[in-house]
Amino acid sequence: MTKLTDTQTIILSAGAQRPDNIALPLPKGLHGAAAKMAVTKMIAHGWLQEIDVDLRQGEPLWRETGDGHGTTLAVTDAGLLAIGIEPVVAKTVVAIRERASETRAPKPPIQRAGTKQSMLIAMLQAPEGATMEAIIAATGWQAHSARGAMSGALGKKLGLVVTSVKEEGRGRIYRIGGSG
Template sequence: MPKLTDTQTIILSAGAQRPENIALPLPKGLAGAAAKMAVTKMIEHGWLQEVEADLRRGEPLWRETGDGHGTMLVVTDAGLLAIGIEPLAMKVGVASRGGVKDQPEVKHPTLRTGTKQALLIAMLQRPDGATIAEIIAATGWQAQSARGAMSGALGKKLGLAVVSAKEDARGRVYRIGQPA
């Protein structure tokens, strides 16, 4: 499988967190030819799929088809697997009187509230992000536990793109999403 770029990881991770795995809106700063190239490449790999947008429901529009309709982008099962998220958990269906079985139930990652993990996510979603020292002070974790939580629980299990950047004033700062 091809290696994901940072942009591809961000698009897939954000889409995995949205209802129905809708990949729009794209990250800020990604527009025009660069957006078209990134999306085309992801469609070629099977990570994104264009589906008809229901404009009456206010679904985000990727492109207009010229007949009063448009398309939106959805993260596929392959796209979810590419970022380490199980795409579908089958619910065991029991045949009803009409012989119709229950539909499969989509399993989305759940974010638990009131936990250290939720606190970590909130810290990383702030515009100024968080340093390891700030995370340690807030959670009481060791440095290796904080890094492990960002890599394992947030990155691999929840599919969040945790990025870091070295800043002169604060040192290494971690954020969810694109580097500043």
């Protein structure tokens, strides 16, 4: 059995703690020819393997292969065994961590007072709702920006339901929650 260097031990240990045993990023200060040499030896020993990644997904990149694709480095079962970790144990620990992070509730967005967004929310929560003209006058936004804020910031990010109803004499009225 080959004795591991400190660098190899650090790379394998860090990779064993990441989802899918991804070995990147490499330790600070390890780059260029030294990184290539260390990784090449580890691949030759079977401790690391290159796996395909899609660069558009923002996955860690070892090297580009073209057409928006590249490879990343993953610690193999042999690499885990080399640092004294049973592969099944490592996969179980990673799965437990992933489940724990999924169960944490995301922090609700903080609504600051005095912003155009908070003004828009107040207008839409009023029983009479708000017309597009009133929203434009209050915020200084153009109509497409106001609609985008209602759909994106309020609807998608804050989870508020914005409704619109055409009322006799007033035109289209926007509200949060009910339809009036």
